[in-house]
Amino acid sequence: MSVLKIKDLRKTYHTKKDEILAVDNFSFELNEGEFVAIVGPSGCGKSTILQMICGLDKKSSGEIEVPLNIKIGFMPQGDSLFEWRNVLKNCLLGLELTNNVTKENKEYVLNLLKTYGLKDFIHAHPNNLSGGMRQRVSLIRTLATKPDILLLDEPFSALDYQSRLAVSDDVYKIIKKEKKSAIMVTHDISEAISMANKVIVLSNRPCTIKNIYNIELENKSTPINNRKDKKFAYYYDLIWKDIDYHV
Amino acid sequence: MYSKEHKDYLKKIKLHNLLVKISQIFILVFFLVIWQFLASTERINTFIFSSPFKVFETIISLYQNDDLIHHIWVTVYETLVGFGLGCLIGITIASILWANKFLFKVFDPYLTILNSLPKVALGPIIIIWGGANATSIIIMALLISVIITIISVHQGFTNTDENKIRLMKSLGANKWQIFSKLVFPSNIGTIMSAVKVNISMSLIGVIMGEFLTSKAGIGHLIMYGSQVFNLNLIITGVFILCIVASIMYYGVVLLEKKINSKWD
């Protein structure tokens, strides 16, 4: 079942000096439970696409169709935790803003925190957490409002390579366990292949779809294990050749 | 338990800090002793340069005959009112200008001009319009602190992390929620440093005002001293001012520490 349909999406930014065509001719469909990764050279318009999907940016033309009962949650670049709130209060932010801090919802958030290894840090402040923990808190903050689709904008870009691997494993498991559909923007090809069912490769600006790959690994398991799959290198080469890195 | 190495390290830091404190006190004592020595041996004219003992005597006689406490209170009161209003009005206007970019653009050049204008120049006008009273002095203090507060706090507000604003919007926040739950709390640091500057700014304004017109206050004592050519009184006034200024400044620093400690 499709939870998101995008047709001929287009975005032009107007600045004093120039008119920038950031996204052009972008169409695709997200099915329930799918994990889609979007890769592309930096500055091509990946964040713009996500921001249009969740309504933070106006589209210039095209269509974004979301069924009425489908809710979208957004995780911005970096973790954007509020240092002056403790972990629980950070996670309750979305509910607080919409006046939904009910007992059940709070229970739900507390459960998420306990399930994903943050039990002892519920009242800690973000600056006492590791990069990986912060990322999990950020994800739980988005999950707290019970979205059906998660939009992740380079969720791991602030982490060093080691924790990046571990955290992407964690985040992947959480998303699968909570049965969410997801669109993740990244410029790390391996990350995209190891996590997604589908990888959309974008061209340089204005970004249009260059190719869409269905990732069919021999033994699909967690992101870290997927990196050892026989077909991993095959997809890596294909996508690497697609992206114009000489900019 | 810490290792011996760590204990040594802590000891070293303590010793270092103690040394700094001792040196600071030493400089003060040294200065006072030399001053008194030069005065007692009549190497300097105490009529012009006064002396620590004379300052002390003057403080006692002011306390007994001229209601020193009242003078100090007047200055402190005017400063605190000017300071409080300056912070309040400054932060409020900065918030309004953050919320309305059009207004900010309109007022931007005026703020810049007012900021670079030496506010002393407005003193005579304020006093003629407002009358020779405490209100005029408070307005003076307010004027000096409010413009710089508006500019620096607004600057902080507009520099709020774009990603955090996006997050708030994606969670359905309205403008007031973005302000009260993100922009304001994330700028507590900026606000506190503006506040710290303000307490000194207000005191400058008050002393300036008291020079121009006043019936009481530390500035009044200094001004009176200069009119009757009583250097003792002037130097004593400056000395008291030093103490009052530092007490108020550390008061604000303490407040800042208290607020910061709530954060982590």
Ligand SMILES: Nc1ncnc2c1ncn2[C@@H]1O[C@H](COP(=O)(O)OP(=O)(O)OP(=O)(O)O)[C@@H](O)[C@H]1O
């Ligand atoms: N508010 C804006 N006004 C004008 N131009 C913008 C604006 N936001 C983005 N752009 C331009 O649109 C293009 C796409 O930006 P976008 O942030 O979507 O790229 P990106 O693929 O996410 O880049 P990165 O990999 O660096 O995150 C860039 O060239 C950028 O300069």
Ligand SMILES: [Mg+2]
């Ligand atoms: Mg981006």
